[in-house]
Amino acid sequence: MFPPIQDPEIWHRGDEQLIGIAAYAKAQMTDKRWRHTQGVVVAAHVLAHRHGADVRKATIAAYVHDVAKCWSLEQMRARIAAHDAHDPILDAPPSLWHAHAGALAVHCDVPSVDEDIVNAVKYHTSGRVGMGLLEKVVCVADYIEPGRHFEGVDQIRSEALHSLDRALLLGLSHTIRSLLAEHKHIYEQTVRSRNDMLRIVYPG
Amino acid sequence: MFPPIQDPEIWHRGDEQLIGIAAYAKAQMTDKRWRHTQGVVVAAHVLAHRHGADVRKATIAAYVHDVAKCWSLEQMRARIAAHDAHDPILDAPPSLWHAHAGALAVHCDVPSVDEDIVNAVKYHTSGRVGMGLLEKVVCVADYIEPGRHFEGVDQIRSEALHSLDRALLLGLSHTIRSLLAEHKHIYEQTVRSRNDMLRIVYPG
Numbered sequence: 456m457f458p459p460i461q462d463p464e465i466w467h468r469g470d471e472q473l474i475g476i477a478a479y480a481k482a483q484m485t486d487k488r489w490r491h492t493q494g495v496v497v498a499a500h501v502l503a504h505r506h507g508a509d510v511r512k513a514t515i516a517a518y519v520h521d522v523a524k525c526w527s528l529e530q531m532r533a534r535i536a537a538h539d540a541h542d543p544i545l546d547a548p549p550s551l552w553h554a555h556a557g558a559l560a561v562h563c564d565v566p567s568v569d570e571d572i573v574n575a576v577k578y579h580t581s582g583r584v585g586m587g588l589l590e591k592v593v594c595v596a597d598y599i600e601p602g603r604h605f606e607g608v609d610q611i612r613s614e615a616l617h618s619l620d621r622a623l624l625l626g627l628s629h630t631i632r633s634l635l636a637e638h639k640h641i642y643e644q645t646v647r648s649r650n651d652m653l654r655i656v657y658p659g
Numbered sequence: 660m661f662p663p664i665q666d667p668e669i670w671h672r673g674d675e676q677l678i679g680i681a682a683y684a685k686a687q688m689t690d691k692r693w694r695h696t697q698g699v700v701v702a703a704h705v706l707a708h709r710h711g712a713d714v715r716k717a718t719i720a721a722y723v724h725d726v727a728k729c730w731s732l733e734q735m736r737a738r739i740a741a742h743d744a745h746d747p748i749l750d751a752p753p754s755l756w757h758a759h760a761g762a763l764a765v766h767c768d769v770p771s772v773d774e775d776i777v778n779a780v781k782y783h784t785s786g787r788v789g790m791g792l793l794e795k796v797v798c799v800a801d802y803i804e805p806g807r808h809f810e811g812v813d814q815i816r817s818e819a820l821h822s823l824d825r826a827l828l829l830g831l832s833h834t835i836r837s838l839l840a841e842h843k844h845i846y847e848q849t850v851r852s853r854n855d856m857l858r859i860v861y862p863g
Contacts, residue, residue, distance in 0.1 A: 456794065479669065629844075631689060631835065631839060632836065635832045635835060635836060637767060638861055640857060641835075641850050641854060641858075643850055644850065646845050646847055646850050650844050653842060653843075653844060657842055
């Protein structure tokens with residue numbers, strides 16, 4: 456399904472904005488997280504093209520979606536609290552903080568990004584009720600990038616080519632099932648997003 | 660684990676209050692629902708005794724926990740809306756209405772019941788954050804009564820003898836897993852209750 460992962464400087468030769476954004480993201484990540492990011496970029500590119508989303512925005516959002524993932528928890532908390540000390544995300548499991556902290560960082564650090572991209576970063580882990588097309592593209596790309604190897608991922612890959620909503624329903628359901636099996640907290644927003652997809656995929 | 664199910668008039672001979680409450684519940688149910696109710700009464704009796712809950716209150720709550728289950732959806736909705744037209748339960752799946760409608764009915768129709776019993780009826784399906792002992796007894800009894808035959812029920816039965824919290828964590832997790840598999844809406848309160856049990860069972 457996906458072409459081989461390439462270096463941004465080769466893939467985007469001559470496009471200083473994309474090369475700059477890729478370098479901005481890479482500088483804040485481990486090598487492993489960068490390889491995952493490259494996978495999400497390729498998957499988001501394919502999905503955006505397939506489903507009529509803005510391919511450039513999808514590429515940018517994919518590069519920066521995990522920009523805060525390798526920060527310390529303290530760094531994430533401080534970033535979120537500086538913006539809003541009462542942000543309810545701070546009561547959610549810390550595994551979700553990176554998406555919100557990353558969205559705040561991207562909004563400040565990369566002036567050329569718009570609200571769609573910021574929201575795609577902010578909701579890439581939990582989803583939300585009423586997700587936009589770009590948000591769906593990045594969220595699904597994060598589930599199916601070539602480096603993912605969980606049970607059921609191939610079914611999500613194959614659904615993703617036809618329906619982002621069905622792919623998201625499968626992906627979010629997989630997340631909830633995994634959290635149950637691993638005895639971890641289930642974030643309510645993940646459940647609301649999954650219920651919203653259920654309503655869209657199986658209306659009435 | 661459970662003694663054979665008996666007729667309330669035999670089991671509670673001479674106890675007009677219990678016989679009356681059993682008859683009140685039975686009169687509003689199908690035979691199948693009544694057999695389930697008798698199972699929950701026996702299970703709640705055993706669990707209450709085992710975990711130091713009020714055995715009489717547990718018995719009463721078990722008799723009436725499904726008192727509204729065989730009502731029409733319209734009857735449930737009308738009962739809830741008459742009490743509070745904006746009750747958020749009316750936005751939840753109708754499969755949850757019977758617990759709230761039943762709690763309202765029991766509160767009005769059976770003057771001898773107290774708040775603990777009403778809450779045990781109200782939260783017997785979804786649970787809630789900060790459940791009381793009687794609520795846990797009835798909720799677990801509903802999962803493990805002798806007529807239940809789902810995958811994993813024996814593990815819940817065996818946990819229930821040692822820890823209501825562990826049994827509830829298993830039971831609520833089973834409910835969420837089933838709703839995922841059956842492509843049904845997951846009520847957020849069920850997730851909140853499960854997360855609360857997770858916090859209690861695996862603190863820190």
